[in-house]
Amino acid sequence: MAQRARRRAELLKRAASVVVPAQTDVCIVGGGAAGLVAAIHAAEYGAHTVVLERDAECGRTILATGNGRCNFANTSLNPALFNHPEFVEAVCGNSWLADVLSFFESCGLAWEEEEEGRLYPLSRQAASVRNILLTRAQAAGVTLAPARDVRRIRRTADGLDITYCCEFKKPDDAHLHAHSLIIATGGGSTTLLDLGIPEKPATPALCPLACDGPLLTELDGRRVRVRARLERKGCVLLEERGEVLFRAYGLSGIVIFNFSRHARPNDTIVLDLLPGIDDTRASKLGRTTLDGLLDPAISQALLASSGSRERALTQARALTYRVLGPAEGGQAQLTRGGLAVEAFDPTSLQLATDEHIGACGEALDIDGPCGGFNLAWAWKSGMVAGTAAARKVTA
Numbered sequence: 255m256a257q258r259a260r261r262r263a264e265l266l267k268r269a270a271s272v273v274v275p276a277q278t279d280v281c282i283v284g285g286g287a288a289g290l291v292a293a294i295h296a297a298e299y300g301a302h303t304v305v306l307e308r309d310a311e312c313g314r315t316i317l318a319t320g321n322g323r324c325n326f327a328n329t330s331l332n333p334a335l336f337n338h339p340e341f342v343e344a345v346c347g348n349s350w351l352a353d354v355l356s357f358f359e360s361c362g363l364a365w366e367e368e369e370e371g372r373l374y375p376l377s378r379q380a381a382s383v384r385n386i387l388l389t390r391a392q393a394a395g396v397t398l399a400p401a402r403d404v405r406r407i408r409r410t411a412d413g414l415d416i417t418y419c420c421e422f423k424k425p426d427d428a429h430l431h432a433h434s435l436i437i438a439t440g441g442g443s444t445t446l447l448d449l450g451i452p453e454k455p456a457t458p459a460l461c462p463l464a465c466d467g468p469l470l471t472e473l474d475g476r477r478v479r480v481r482a483r484l485e486r487k488g489c490v491l492l493e494e495r496g497e498v499l500f501r502a503y504g505l506s507g508i509v510i511f512n513f514s515r516h517a518r519p520n521d522t523i524v525l526d527l528l529p530g531i532d533d534t535r536a537s538k539l540g541r542t543t544l545d546g547l548l549d550p551a552i553s554q555a556l557l558a559s560s561g562s563r564e565r566a567l568t569q570a571r572a573l574t575y576r577v578l579g580p581a582e583g584g585q586a587q588l589t590r591g592g593l594a595v596e597a598f599d600p601t602s603l604q605l606a607t608d609e610h611i612g613a614c615g616e617a618l619d620i621d622g623p624c625g626g627f628n629l630a631w632a633w634k635s636g637m638v639a640g641t642a643a644a645r646k647v648t649a
């Protein structure tokens with residue numbers, strides 16, 4: 255605890271030593287994944303660029319990704335996997351993966367592919383990704399200004415007046431005048447900026463789901479590979495194979511995270527715990543015990559609740575849960591909702607009605623499945639927004 259407080263004090267001291275100019279070409283609000291890449295692109299294009307970040311350091315959100323390993327992209331980037339496929343396609347073009355990889359290659363990152371096309375830094379440390387971005391931003395001359403929380407933005411005749419509060423110098427407000435602004439605040443916090451941009455309400459996504467159903471308490475903490483279906487009124491909405499984690503409150507794991515983007519209360523999740531094994535083979539293999547087919551803890555729980563091996567096998571084929579909603583306190587990886595994409599020009603990610611203002615990353619109403627897709631969106635949308643903002647001010 256004391257160590258954490260010391261580290262924070264150190265970061266705030268470092269943040270206080272950063273001099274933020276009174277004016278800049280491009281101001282980026284939010285120094286997370288998308289904001290850092292936007293800043294690098296704007297600065298390398300020749301624009302004087304400032305990043306205002308409310309956290310005590312930039313890029314902290316990247317550190318938590320992929321369980322600290324940062325699944326930074328996927329070899330199968332496909333706009334159809336996102337909620338606004340046409341918009342994502344128009345922003346990302348047909349060399350999305352190549353653009354992301356050549357950017358990281360030029361930053362000095364080595365990476366490796368794991369199952370399902372997931373790309374990780376070779377070091378398997380999210381800090382590698384974060385650090386190379388900070389190094390490149392600094393080399394490009396970006397002013398990285400952490401511990402600055404942007405509170406208000408006002409349009410002026412020739413740009414924007416940005417009011418922010420310094421964590422190390424409360425309660426005084428400070429001001430920055432920028433010719434162009436990029437909103438890179440991530441999920442759920444854009445309303446504070448009050449720019450009158452239409453927004454879709456924010457809800458948690460890529461999160462565990464609270465559910466009603468059998469054996470949740472008994473199986474709490476067990477992971478199992480399944481084929482899962484998400485159903486609404488008897489119709490199958492989604493089907494996916496992968497890992498599910500039983501929790502006392504419901505279900506978690508990558509499959510459930512993906513379902514959470516679409517699930518509504520009273521939808522049904524059906525788990526087949528014997529994927530790839532047909533009924534005849536399952537009955538044959540399970541003649542004397544189910545322990546060779548299932549995690550023994552699960553087979554015991556199924557036997558205890560159903561009373562016979564046959565019924566336990568039938569139950570294992572279709573364990574059925576009713577969705578209650580996102581699990582309370584379950585950390586969502588994403589916010590669904592955000593700035594309405596219809597308000598933005600996909601070629602520049604600037605507002606159709608005001609070229610001084612752009613946005614990128616999760617601040618926009620874009621979300622994709624688990625697997626590196628959301629970071630890939632953050633990087634590429636940052637490139638587009640940063641370059642467009644700089645092109646405008648340096649023209």
Ligand SMILES: Cc1cc2nc3c(=O)[nH]c(=O)nc-3n(C[C@H](O)[C@H](O)[C@H](O)COP(=O)(O)OP(=O)(O)OC[C@H]3O[C@@H](n4cnc5c(N)ncnc54)[C@H](O)[C@@H]3O)c2cc1C
Nearest residue numbers: 284286287288308315319320325404440615616626628629
């Ligand atoms: C635990 C976890 C694990 C994840 N793992 C993966 C993964 O492995 N692969 C993947 O593709 N995606 C993953 N994601 C999703 C991914 O992290 C996001 O899609 C991505 O970070 C979005 O980038 P962003 O820059 O838009 O937002 P963020 O990275 O959230 O950055 C936004 C920044 O803006 C700052 N900010 C907000 N408001 C203000 C303000 N008013 N003033 C100043 N600063 C402000 C925030 O402090 C933050 O630093 C994960 C998410 C979580 C939570």
